[in-house]
Amino acid sequence: SVDPDRLWSAILETAAIGATPKGGLCRLALTELDGEVRRWFARQCEAIGCTVIRDDMGNMFARRAGRNPSLPPIAIGSHLDTQPTGGKFDGVIGVLAGLEVLRALHESGVETEAPIEVINWTNEEGSRFAPAMLSSGVFAGAFERDWAWARADRSGIRFGDALAEIGERGEQACGAHPLSAHFELHIEQGPILEAESRTIGIVTGVQGMRWYEATITGQEGHAGATPMRLRQDALLATARMITAIERIAADHAPDAVGTVGLIENRPNSRNVVPGEVFFTIDLRHPDDIVLEQMEAELHTAFAEACGPLRWNLERVWNNPAVRFDADCIEAVRNAADSLSLPARELVSGAGHDSAYVARVAPTSMIFVPCAGGLSHNEAESAEKDHVAAGAQVLLRAVLATDRR
Amino acid sequence: SVDPDRLWSAILETAAIGATPKGGLCRLALTELDGEVRRWFARQCEAIGCTVIRDDMGNMFARRAGRNPSLPPIAIGSHLDTQPTGGKFDGVIGVLAGLEVLRALHESGVETEAPIEVINWTNEEGSRFAPAMLSSGVFAGAFERDWAWARADRSGIRFGDALAEIGERGEQACGAHPLSAHFELHIEQGPILEAESRTIGIVTGVQGMRWYEATITGQEGHAGATPMRLRQDALLATARMITAIERIAADHAPDAVGTVGLIENRPNSRNVVPGEVFFTIDLRHPDDIVLEQMEAELHTAFAEACGPLRWNLERVWNNPAVRFDADCIEAVRNAADSLSLPARELVSGAGHDSAYVARVAPTSMIFVPCAGGLSHNEAESAEKDHVAAGAQVLLRAVLATDRR
Numbered sequence: 025s026v027d028p029d030r031l032w033s034a035i036l037e038t039a040a041i042g043a044t045p046k047g048g049l050c051r052l053a054l055t056e057l058d059g060e061v062r063r064w065f066a067r068q069c070e071a072i073g074c075t076v077i078r079d080d081m082g083n084m085f086a087r088r089a090g091r092n093p094s095l096p097p098i099a100i101g102s103h104l105d106t107q108p109t110g111g112k113f114d115g116v117i118g119v120l121a122g123l124e125v126l127r128a129l130h131e132s133g134v135e136t137e138a139p140i141e142v143i144n145w146t147n148e149e150g151s152r153f154a155p156a157m158l159s160s161g162v163f164a165g166a167f168e169r170d171w172a173w174a175r176a177d178r179s180g181i182r183f184g185d186a187l188a189e190i191g192e193r194g195e196q197a198c199g200a201h202p203l204s205a206h207f208e209l210h211i212e213q214g215p216i217l218e219a220e221s222r223t224i225g226i227v228t229g230v231q232g233m234r235w236y237e238a239t240i241t242g243q244e245g246h247a248g249a250t251p252m253r254l255r256q257d258a259l260l261a262t263a264r265m266i267t268a269i270e271r272i273a274a275d276h277a278p279d280a281v282g283t284v285g286l287i288e289n290r291p292n293s294r295n296v297v298p299g300e301v302f303f304t305i306d307l308r309h310p311d312d313i314v315l316e317q318m319e320a321e322l323h324t325a326f327a328e329a330c331g332p333l334r335w336n337l338e339r340v341w342n343n344p345a346v347r348f349d350a351d352c353i354e355a356v357r358n359a360a361d362s363l364s365l366p367a368r369e370l371v372s373g374a375g376h377d378s379a380y381v382a383r384v385a386p387t388s389m390i391f392v393p394c395a396g397g398l399s400h401n402e403a404e405s406a407e408k409d410h411v412a413a414g415a416q417v418l419l420r421a422v423l424a425t426d427r428r
Numbered sequence: 429s430v431d432p433d434r435l436w437s438a439i440l441e442t443a444a445i446g447a448t449p450k451g452g453l454c455r456l457a458l459t460e461l462d463g464e465v466r467r468w469f470a471r472q473c474e475a476i477g478c479t480v481i482r483d484d485m486g487n488m489f490a491r492r493a494g495r496n497p498s499l500p501p502i503a504i505g506s507h508l509d510t511q512p513t514g515g516k517f518d519g520v521i522g523v524l525a526g527l528e529v530l531r532a533l534h535e536s537g538v539e540t541e542a543p544i545e546v547i548n549w550t551n552e553e554g555s556r557f558a559p560a561m562l563s564s565g566v567f568a569g570a571f572e573r574d575w576a577w578a579r580a581d582r583s584g585i586r587f588g589d590a591l592a593e594i595g596e597r598g599e600q601a602c603g604a605h606p607l608s609a610h611f612e613l614h615i616e617q618g619p620i621l622e623a624e625s626r627t628i629g630i631v632t633g634v635q636g637m638r639w640y641e642a643t644i645t646g647q648e649g650h651a652g653a654t655p656m657r658l659r660q661d662a663l664l665a666t667a668r669m670i671t672a673i674e675r676i677a678a679d680h681a682p683d684a685v686g687t688v689g690l691i692e693n694r695p696n697s698r699n700v701v702p703g704e705v706f707f708t709i710d711l712r713h714p715d716d717i718v719l720e721q722m723e724a725e726l727h728t729a730f731a732e733a734c735g736p737l738r739w740n741l742e743r744v745w746n747n748p749a750v751r752f753d754a755d756c757i758e759a760v761r762n763a764a765d766s767l768s769l770p771a772r773e774l775v776s777g778a779g780h781d782s783a784y785v786a787r788v789a790p791t792s793m794i795f796v797p798c799a800g801g802l803s804h805n806e807a808e809s810a811e812k813d814h815v816a817a818g819a820q821v822l823l824r825a826v827l828a829t830d831r832r
């Protein structure tokens with residue numbers, strides 16, 4: 025079984041790499057800090073006899089050999105990158121619980137049939153490089169590698185260059201090898217488990233999500249000398265859109281969500297009527313048909329909010345709702361039951377690497393509660409016992425899958 | 429009389445310092461480019477025998493001696509700094525018309541009674557360092573010098589340090605010397621003169637203006653996993669405020685204006701519900717009593733828009749409506765009449781250094797049309813003939829004042 029203390033220590037140890045004053049993490053994908061935690065992870069795995077390789081998307085595969093080298097590995101994957109003001113648990117516990125599984129197997133000398141592979145997927149958050157889950161997406165064939173390399177952050181640095189810059193670009197072509205299964209432990213990032221006092225979420229799928237980039241173009245003008253009726257204020261039109269997006273989500277309550285998370289105003293000067301605004305939109309719903317309808321409403325809202333101003337709306341990401349593999353879901357349920365942990369089924373509101381990997385390998389996920397459902401927040405927090413319970417479920421689900 | 433070609437050449441020459449691809453200027457206060465145009469200006473003035481001194485706010489005074497050294501100088505002032513996406517005329521023509529007046533006097537060997545002083549006021553725009561008209565404000569006693577030095581730009585660099593950095597901090601204490609009068613030529617930055625085919629605006633005053641800084645604090649959350657009803661979205665509340673500010677201005681139509689020009693969203697990540705937004709508000713009206721009422725409405729709007737979210741609103745600048753000096757206004761009107769130029773009285777919607785200088789010296793301004801009333805825009809444009817006519821009115825107003 026897993027060692028709760030060792031797992032917790034690993035979490036605290038990595039939490040020092042990119043720690044923020046408010047107790048969170050800022051470890052954006054492919055920054056120097058990301059490089060540091062990646063090298064740390066590789067060292068830990070190699071220390072217990074695993075082989076670590078990187079593919080050309082920077083995905084890291086730490087493999088512990090099995091008895092039968094012809095079997096595709098059973099994978100445990102998540103991510104070590106974070107939001108700019110992220111928490112210590114989102115993604116991190118998934119990779120470190122994988123490391124803990126490797127350590128537990130190593131310590132007890134258990135030999136599995138299939139190799140066990142712990143994966144650190146690159147750029148899951150999508151905060152620095154959009155879209156999210158970029159590299160598991162390439163692995164699963166959802167994106168082309170060259171397209172992914174060309175994704176640029178807001179300062180124009182491209183993914184491929186940033187990856188090379190920190191020395192994490194491997195030789196192996198991303199997506200080259202099959203997996204027998206893929207499991208991922210993650211905090212719920214929502215309020216349900218905590219509210220119902222359950223320790224384990226058996227994740228049956230992931231809701232649909234779409235990302236958009238919008239630009240509204242008006243006309244810069246003097247804030248004192250331009251009469252209101254002559255203005256073409258791009259920020260005012262954007263404000264109307266932000267409230268419209270809230271309304272679209274509310275109209276599809278309770279499941280729909282809509283968010284404007286990023287906004288860039290130009291020229292962003294106190295006494296200039298804004299001439300151009302770039303902003304992003306994130307729409308989600310468990311039902312792709314409703315999501316399609318929300319997208320249609322989004323277009324209507326733009327036409328209304330912008331009036332004579334020019335606007336451009338581009339869908340930059342469409343990740344349809346995902347249903348996980350029945351056997352993997354069952355493996356998670358059985359593991360939770362065998363440990364007498366209070367559990368329930370959940371559909372994930374957040375995207376995860378598993379959502380892409382599910383396209384090429386039997387997959388499911390394990391959620392554990394986080395305080396107040398808070399995530400993408402420096403105050404994100406999870407209990408040691410819950411994380412350990414999740415890791416134990418992970419270990420059992422992996423071993424059960426190996427026996428099958 | 430002034431030389432239209434020489435004046436226009438000077439405008440084009442300085443327009444190369446900080447030129448933008450779209451034909452405008454980006455010459456923010458106290459940047460290297462601002463230093464460059466300042467040194468250029470000093471050289472031109474010294475070449476025709478003027479003495480150039482800087483005060484400790486970086487204000488530049490280029491003085492041409494008069495017959496009677498005991499008379500305070502008649503000043504011609506404006507500014508050479510610009511908005512980040514500003515035009516070639518705003519402020520610039522005021523200083524360069526002053527230079528042209530000096531050159532015309534020099535060429536014709538005219539001796540004035542009083543010295544003539546052309547002033548380049550530092551940081552008029554208020555875009556890099558808020559508030560606007562900072563250094564004419566210190567000159568006029570509206571602000572303390574040490575307070576002004578401590579104003580910081582959005583990256584935390586303080587005015588006093590930036591001033592020293594470009595080597596433009598003079599010895600003389602700002603505000604030390606009296607002026608007999610102050611005239612300023614400027615583009616209208618509004619649509620009236622052009623619409624009525626008038627060449628000259630006789631500026632009788634400046635409307636009241638107030639600047640505010642606001643912060644709305646909600647709670648960062650996951651854009652996919654945080655249900656709408658549990659959100660505290662700081663950007664959504666800000667969007668409500670932006671539309672509310674438009675409504676406040678509309679409720680006091682046609683004279684009121686209200687603008688949110690600058691916004692900073694945190695953490696500004698596509699899949700994070702915004703936790704904190706900083707933004708600025710610019711409210712203006714010719715009547716200070718109405719402006720007071722608009723401010724009260726602003727407070728009410730915050731309470732409504734923010735609900736349970738915390739908000740902070742601070743008034744960082746209050747520049748009451750200004751009425752210019754009757755004699756100076758008369759001097760401008762007479763000069764326009766003597767040249768048979770179609771003219772009308774105007775109240776300025778934009779702030780100007782003259783608004784502060786008017787507190788300590790008889791002051792008025794001359795406006796010339798700009799295309800479409802467009803300003804604080806790279807497409808800002810004015811006609812050579814109009815600028816020359818304005819400079820000619822300036823010269824006559826100065827000489828008439830000198831004779832009095």
Ligand SMILES: NC(=O)NCCC(=O)O
Nearest residue numbers: 148149156374375652699
């Ligand atoms: N789990 C997680 O926070 N993923 C980031 C991608 C998203 O759901 O926005």
Ligand SMILES: NC(=O)NCCC(=O)O
Nearest residue numbers: 248295552553560778779
């Ligand atoms: N004239 C001018 O554009 N001044 C800037 C200050 C302001 O009015 O906002």
